[in-house]
Amino acid sequence: MIERRKTRQIDVGGVKIGGDAPVVVQSMTSTKTHDLEATLEQINRLQEAGCEIVRVAVPHQEDVEALSEIVNKSPIPVIADIHFAPKYAFLSMESGVHAVRINPGNIGKEEVVREIVQEAKSRGIAIRIGVNSGSLEKDLLEKYGYPCAEALTESALRWSEKFESWGFHNFKVSIKGSNVLENVKANLEFAKRTDIPLHIGITEAGMGNKGIIKSSVGIGILLHMGIGDTVRVSLTDDPVVEVETAYEILRSLGLRNRGVEIIACPTCGRIEVDLERVVKEVESKLRGVKKPLKVAVMGCVVNAIGEAREADIGLACGRGFAWLFKDGKPIRKVEESEMAEELLKEVEKLKD
Ligand code: SF4
Known part of the structure; x- marks a missing residue:
């Protein structure tokens, strides 16, 4: 503090x-x-x-x-x-x-x-x-x-x-x-x-x-x-x-908390999805959200499960799919093409 x-x-x-x-x-x-x-x-x-x-x-x-x-x-x-x-x-x-x-x-x-x-x-x-x-x-x-x-x-x-x-x-x-x-x-x-x-x-x-x-x-x-x-x-x-x-x-610095905090992995040779595209899409769609929310978008299982579990909503990606996490629990598996959309649907339910 x-x-x-x-x-x-x-x-x-x-x-x-x-x-x-x-x-x-x-x-x-x-x-x-x-x-x-x-x-x-x-x-x-x-x-x-x-x-x-x-x-x-x-x-x-x-x-x-x-x-x-x-x-x-x-x-x-x-x-x-x-x-x-x-x-x-x-x-x-x-x-x-x-x-x-x-x-x-x-x-x-x-x-x-x-x-x-x-x-x-x-x-x-x-x-x-x-x-x-x-x-x-x-x-x-x-x-x-x-x-x-x-x-x-x-x-x-x-x-x-x-x-x-x-x-x-x-x-x-x-x-x-x-x-x-x-x-x-x-x-x-x-x-x-x-x-x-x-x-x-x-x-x-x-x-x-x-x-x-x-x-x-x-x-x-x-x-x-x-x-x-x-x-x-x-x-x-x-x-x-x-x-x-x-x-x-x-x-x-822990001094104010407003809007969505996106935690995204930097990506590396283990990545099997187009994470940059997903993060960009999520970021642009969540710009106007005022409620403090933590959203994790992680490229593979190495840190993904942990980070996604800490977040309000998270994606832990695998090859061509991701686990969608909410409040620390996996709620469903989603296809790569639907990742951003599915994540946003869950954010919608939480944001007001
Ligand atoms: S989460 Fe996986 S893909 Fe992302 S940087 Fe870490 S090891 Fe690489």
Whole structure:
């Protein structure tokens, strides 16, 4: 069991972050925010996949104008992502967003940051302080020479102290760099010194497997140390993949359990069925299942009986056939051509 860092709890549109709340899964839309149809369609798909809070970019006036409809129609809380233009922070709050994310380092004068904080306070809106290697304050870059972990931590502590001195506590912090080790170090140092909830992730992790691996390593290390109250996996991909990846990371550490866990053998020279085809078919058909279920698809008898028995549903394959297991017991023999279909029939009976 992972012992999680004790943090204070904040509230983002009814979703609790920190304290005894589970690690919250977030994502960010990749649509043009002002394209209402596309943005809401993506938010709905994200929510279906398990996303609990969504962030939308607000770079232009037309985006801020779309916000109130997005907030009204979104099934999950909405965070406005603001860079460089403080006026959009104020207008977003007016539109009813549940939180704003700002990088104080690129907002400009401290007085303006303070005004945003006062506005959030008076409206009961949360703030995420973003500290990114790409938007560090000039004086810290001069002091450290480059956006190292120490610079990131100092920036995060600096702004947290200011927010608190202004009487504002409904905020979380994200410290993100694209270098995994710097990222871990910066978050760890910050976590040692405060009880402020942390939003964790590896920024600009990249595409496909590389991005997923980099994020999993960085986020996984922090979570294993008990650090991280909410998580976003940043990928150059459909954001639904970010959410699915986040849940797999959390599941592998025993922190969240959602949807189907597929245990499949890696296959080897003993295999006598087209296991890859069966696994792919099962995986794609079970994508939308929310109930936590363990499904084992094993290539031969070597580990199959044991794994299939541990699962809610399992297939233990032989030459051209498989034993279908349910709750640890073989229930019938199925032909290779019907394996996926028969397995799915049993999952159907369990999933609601
Ligand atoms: S379960 Fe059988 S087929 Fe799969 S990897 Fe193990 S020995 Fe090979």
